[in-house]
Amino acid sequence: MAAIKKASKKTVQNKKIGDQGKVNPTGSMAEKYWNNKGIRTFINAQVKTNFNPNTAVLSKFKLKGIEFGNWVTIEDRWNYLKQLTLSLNNLNKILDFGNNVGLQNTLTISFGSRGKGKALAHYEPWSDVINLTRYKKGTPDSLKEVMFSVSGGFGSYAHEYGHFLDYFFGKYIDQDKNISSLTLGHSIRPVIENKYKAGSLRYLMFKVMDAIMWKPGKPKLESNGVVYVRSSFTSYYNNLRILFAEDEYWLRNNEIFARAFEQYILYKLKQKKVKDPFLSKIKYTPGVYMAPNELQAIITPMDNLMKAMAKYAKMK
Incomplete structure (x- = not known):
């Protein structure tokens, strides 16, 4: 456990949110789409313009940070954050990690800010960051609900989290000098x-x-x-x-x-x-x-x- 505590001492850094995307004041577009598919969400708060991810989600799931690329709008950040919260909750229920999904503030989750070639998602073992690429925009924009769930890094989180577990426990807990x-x-x-x-x-x-x-x-x-x-x-x-x-x-x-x-x-x-x-x-x-x-x-x-x-x- 000392290794987990050591990992938790890393400085928490989150990217500044600088864009002013159009905000939907009535709720998450993605949430409505997922509800239609039979997925329940437990967050019903309205979208606010003073977006700040460094609050309940980071604290509850012991995350180091959440990053967003400059081209991810405020509305999209809320959609991603709401779905991320739902998924972290589901993941925690499966793994029984006591909400410590980020393993004592070690994991950073990035949306559209650390793209790598053609990869839809990737994990960086040297920095413990999972990056998911942004969805592709549809034509017309009304296709956004669909594109949000069928493109970009959507559906890749469990795969990348598997990498995180592999490297976190290998680096900090059950160490081997060779690997x-x-x-x-x-x-x-x-x-x-x-x-x-x-x-x-x-x-x-x-x-x-x-x-x-x-x-x-x-x-x-x-x-x-x-x-x-x-x-x-x-x-x-x-x-x-x-x-x-x-x-x-x-x-x-x-x-x-x-x-x-x-x-x-x-x-x-x-x-x-x-x-x-x-x-x-x-x-x-x-x-x-x-x-x-x-x-x-x-x-x-x-x-x-x-x-x-x-x-x-x-x-x-």
Whole structure:
């Protein structure tokens, strides 16, 4: 827990809001759209012109900051902030982090201020910032409600938060001098040997990656007892290696975990009968994700990892 406290000492810096976008005085356009889709929001406050995100949201979820690009209007900032608050609440209910989703003021969330190439969203491990790109404007402007939910970084938050968990707990809690992430980061080598202490975060992450990559091993009696020998990849991992033999990005351990975390969050949302397309939605071709039966194999090890992380998140 000392590491979490150390992380919390970072200086909080938030970008100055300088534009004067048109403000809808009756409420959030995005909120109406999501309500029509069956998603409940718990914020009903009217939009105000004195927009300032450095209040309840930062405090409740222990975020370091919220940033907005210069081209994100005041109205859009409210729409993003309202949906972010809903999604952070849903994420907290799933992970049971005691509202400490930002892990003691470590995480910054950025909307349209840190674009990176063609990426719709990305996580910066050196600064612990998740950036989501702004939605694309439609023609006419009445299409805004639709474009808000089908373009930009909408639907990518769970994926990027998976990266944040991977690197936060690898950098600050269960440290390894050779690698900062629990997943071994950009490595494309399949996990083979779990050399970590049983019950540690790295051990539990290995169990998740092992379930993604390998079929259950067959028992074999050796001098030190029964061991399980793995001999073949899961269909999912084997297909990934074939489909993306020329593009290692999709085979990186940290990306495989982030996509698995996306699916895990979708699975948990469905269990709770909650729809939250901002938090997570399927956006790649089928081969990039696990099939339902393959996903089932990782639920228990992922539950175990999240429970261990939750213990740290809820420490005082």
